Amino acid sequence: MRHLKHPLISYTLVGVQFATMGGLLLTGPWIHSGWEFIFQILGIGLGLWAVQTMHLGHFNIIPDPRPDSKLVQAGPYRWLRHPMYTSILLFFTPLVIVAPTPLRWALLSLLLLDLLLKLHYEEALLKERFADYPDYQQRTHKLMPFIF
Template sequence: MKNSKLTSFSLVILQFLFVGIIAFSGPVIPSKLMWALLFWSGIGLGIWAILTMKIGNFNIIPDVKNNGKMVISGPYRHIRHPMYSALLLSTLAEIGNAFSPLRLTMWMLLFIILLFKLHYEERLLFAHFPEYPAYAARTKRLFPFLI
């Protein structure tokens, strides 16, 4: 259990580190229309996911809450990790708006750490919810029709 918490917190800390570096190394809110649309789409998806998940069920670390409920409505009807998708979309928009090699590197590291985090989280979800395998078989992880 102790190792599980260490893994969970390490993944979250790295996630916030990479997002923070992206945010503090250039403008946060894109000024160019195309990137602003992508940014706000990501923010909207994230808000929709949190509202669908409900605050009491929401958990920033990838551990399953003992009283947690499996959510398969809203954006979760199509993708299993819409909050990760939202984060990737909004940070990609920040980079597209004000590109730098540092920001791109941080985004790629963020993408990698989120892949590790979602694989780790899914192992826990498969073990906790008997209906998760069927749900996983009919949905994509991050983006509908892609991955």
């Protein structure tokens, strides 16, 4: 088993992420037509591209870098530091917009907060691991090109 810097933080962030995504899937329809479906397909495509670029064997849901990890700067990582988080938001946000309820808005808000906390924690760990990570941060966006 690999060493995690703060196992409680890492597992809590992942647990909240999957609990909120599961809650969103269980509280309303998954597939729509029109613009929301296009965003969902874009989210799925971006997520698959990110996983393929990272190589399936190095894919990691825990924010802590793996011992054999390398700083990936190809594929969607050329522009986004967290394309998998972006893909999650592209998929789940239309679910709430099309079938909104207070519970679904709360779950989406909690998911967004969790992903932001997770990416900030992950970036702190990546700065410790990779000397060139601050340069990479200067050239890329966290989640949305030209916005954030």
